Amino acid sequence: MKSVIKGTGYILVHTPDMVLHNGTTQTTERIVNPDGEYLKELPKHIRTYEEALSYWPNQVYIGNKTPQELAAVEQPWYDKTCDMNDRFGRFGQIMPQEEFILLMQACDVFELIYLDKDFVAAHKGELAANPLIDETIMARINEGVDKAEVERLVKEEHSEGLYNKGVLVGAVNRAHDIDTNLSAHVMLENIVSKASSVLSLLAAVHNAGIAKSEVEYVVDCCEEACGDMNQRGGGNFAKAAAEIAGLTGATGSDCRGFCAGPSHAIVEAAALVAAGAYKTVVVTAGGCTAKLGMNGKDHVKKGMPILEDCLGGFAVVITQNDGVNPEINLDILGRHTVGTGSAPQAVISSLVTDPLDRAGLKVTDVDKFSPEMQNPDITKPAGAGDVPLANYKMIAALSVKRGDIQRADMMKFIAEHGMTGWAPTQGHIPSGVPCLGFVRDNMLKGNIHRVMVIGKGSLFLGRMTNLFDGVSFMVEANDGKKEEAGVSEDAVKSLIAKAMKDFANTLLAQEEKK
Amino acid sequence: MSILSGKKVVIIGDRDGVPGDAIAACAKSAGGEVVFSSTECFV
Numbered sequence: 001m002k003s004v005i006k007g008t009g010y011i012l013v014h015t016p017d018m019v020l021h022n023g024t025t026q027t028t029e030r031i032v033n034p035d036g037e038y039l040k041e042l043p044k045h046i047r048t049y050e051e052a053l054s055y056w057p058n059q060v061y062i063g064n065k066t067p068q069e070l071a072a073v074e075q076p077w078y079d080k081t082c083d084m085n086d087r088f089g090r091f092g093q094i095m096p097q098e099e100f101i102l103l104m105q106a107c108d109v110f111e112l113i114y115l116d117k118d119f120v121a122a123h124k125g126e127l128a129a130n131p132l133i134d135e136t137i138m139a140r141i142n143e144g145v146d147k148a149e150v151e152r153l154v155k156e157e158h159s160e161g162l163y164n165k166g167v168l169v170g171a172v173n174r175a176h177d178i179d180t181n182l183s184a185h186v187m188l189e190n191i192v193s194k195a196s197s198v199l200s201l202l203a204a205v206h207n208a209g210i211a212k213s214e215v216e217y218v219v220d221c222c223e224e225a226c227g228d229m230n231q232r233g234g235g236n237f238a239k240a241a242a243e244i245a246g247l248t249g250a251t252g253s254d255c256r257g258f259c260a261g262p263s264h265a266i267v268e269a270a271a272l273v274a275a276g277a278y279k280t281v282v283v284t285a286g287g288c289t290a291k292l293g294m295n296g297k298d299h300v301k302k303g304m305p306i307l308e309d310c311l312g313g314f315a316v317v318i319t320q321n322d323g324v325n326p327e328i329n330l331d332i333l334g335r336h337t338v339g340t341g342s343a344p345q346a347v348i349s350s351l352v353t354d355p356l357d358r359a360g361l362k363v364t365d366v367d368k369f370s371p372e373m374q375n376p377d378i379t380k381p382a383g384a385g386d387v388p389l390a391n392y393k394m395i396a397a398l399s400v401k402r403g404d405i406q407r408a409d410m411m412k413f414i415a416e417h418g419m420t421g422w423a424p425t426q427g428h429i430p431s432g433v434p435c436l437g438f439v440r441d442n443m444l445k446g447n448i449h450r451v452m453v454i455g456k457g458s459l460f461l462g463r464m465t466n467l468f469d470g471v472s473f474m475v476e477a478n479d480g481k482k483e484e485a486g487v488s489e490d491a492v493k494s495l496i497a498k499a500m501k502d503f504a505n506t507l508l509a510q511e512e513k514k
Numbered sequence: 515m516s517i518l519s520g521k522k523v524v525i526i527g528d529r530d531g532v533p534g535d536a537i538a539a540c541a542k543s544a545g546g547e548v549v550f551s552s553t554e555c556f557v
Contacts, residue, residue, distance in 0.1 A: 342533040343535075344532055382556075385530075385531075
């Protein structure tokens with residue numbers, strides 16, 4: 001039994017005030033250089049919601065434009081207005097900050113978030129009008145409190161402020177007086193991750209055309225940790241988000257691996273479905289406030305807008321083989337093992353060519369490779385280069401060494417088998433998986449047949465190992481053969497009935513002989 | 515050839531480019547003394 005990609009959801013949340021108040025580049029600067037030029041200049045570089053909507057890579061992320069269309073637009077992209085500026089797309093939506101703050105409150109089940117009642121009254125209707133938000137979520141929105149109470153919480157109770165257009169509109173309280181793992185800062189980050197995961201789940205389930213009740217298991221693969229002082233990463237974001245999303249038939253668990261988390265999670269989800277443990281599994285991840293404005297200093301220095309002003313989220317619905325949707329082929333897995341080493345050649349071999357060799361395939365047999373898909377408009381001005389292109393060059397170079405392609409054809413190979421990056425630099429969000437919506441579309445249309453998704457993770461950031469990590473998997477067009485999972489209950493009943501009938505007939509025949 | 519002979523080398527590798535360990539191996543083979551080597555994630 002193979003598992004298939006039944007649908008995907010991709011969402012962005014425009015959070016300009018969280019850039020200023022919650023991004024670690026900014027919070028660090030506020031500590032070490034509070035009177036510096038950067039913090040003074042920064043507010044002038046914040047984009048409006050409308051500007052974020054008409055940003056080319058954002059419209060690609062939610063599926064209104066394709067990576068191919070983006071590649072045809074001359075870089076840089078931040079100074080160009082996309083001809084599409086819809087907040088809703090084929091794969092999801094770009095939610096404004098006002099709606100998201102209300103969604104955060106709906107996702108808070110411990111009365112930690114208190115919103116200004118005037119803010120709630122002004123924007124509740126906007127969230128209610130969102131087609132993915134149903135009455136069960138709206139019923140969770142509280143009336144709010146007086147603004148003075150919100151101000152008191154931030155001033156006197158160590159609460160984190162929630163701001164909108166520079167105005168304090170809410171507070172996130174600490175969940176414990178002493179426990180730093182339940183501090184207001186951690187609770188804000190975790191509730192943001194949870195709320196954006198909920199929105200991703202809702203988008204993916206809607207796009208897959210399945211009932212919420214069909215989801216049996218959820219795997220969360222973000223990079224946050226939730227727990228208290230006795231179990232800092234106890235979890236479980238997956239089940240917490242599934243509860244708010246109304247997936248009442250689902251349980252779940254968290255999978256972590258820095259940016260490689262999503263690829264690990266999809267392999268695990270596909271294996272769970274293939275093994276028959278669960279029929280429908282959704283892999284999900286919300287966004288990360290800490291990374292907002294991460295490269296802001298370089299963007300401001302170069303007179304650019306702050307491009308890292310959106311949280312990202314995604315979800316992928318994986319179900320049993322329906323004979324139609326793209327299959328996840330678990331026979332072709334790439335793995336960077338403990339013993340692989342860190343030489344670029346060893347890394348790319350382990351993730352790309354070794355699994356292809358095991359399957360008897362050449363590099364050119366893969367229509368598209370999807371490694372780290374970071375938006376180069378963000379990374380190039382910050383000196384990090386074009387990350388997808390760097391990965392493609394490595395793959396191409398190894399392909400030349402193997403004799404799969406000619407040296408002169410390297411750039412042609414990259415153009416044909418690569419993609420231009422469009423995903424926000426939200427760590428796990430751009431890692432391999434942003435392509436899956438487009439992959440599914442194009443495989444269903446018969447345009448492509450085989451795509452390798454490659455996730456990489458910087459494990460050394462956790463200071464537990466110097467190793468980095470990587471995992472890859474193959475998505476293939478469905479061969480059209482619908483598989484049945486074992487024998488159905490009806491079939492078993494039918495077999496037993498037939499056996500009993502045969503037995504009875506035998507007994508009757510023996511009686512007649514007597 | 516020891517083009518880095520007598521030189522101290524500080525290395526900052528890139529996860530999506532050439533990692534620190536790989537650069538360190540090259541630097542040592544060229545006679546350099548690696549005093550710091552790290553691989554960083556720039557995204």
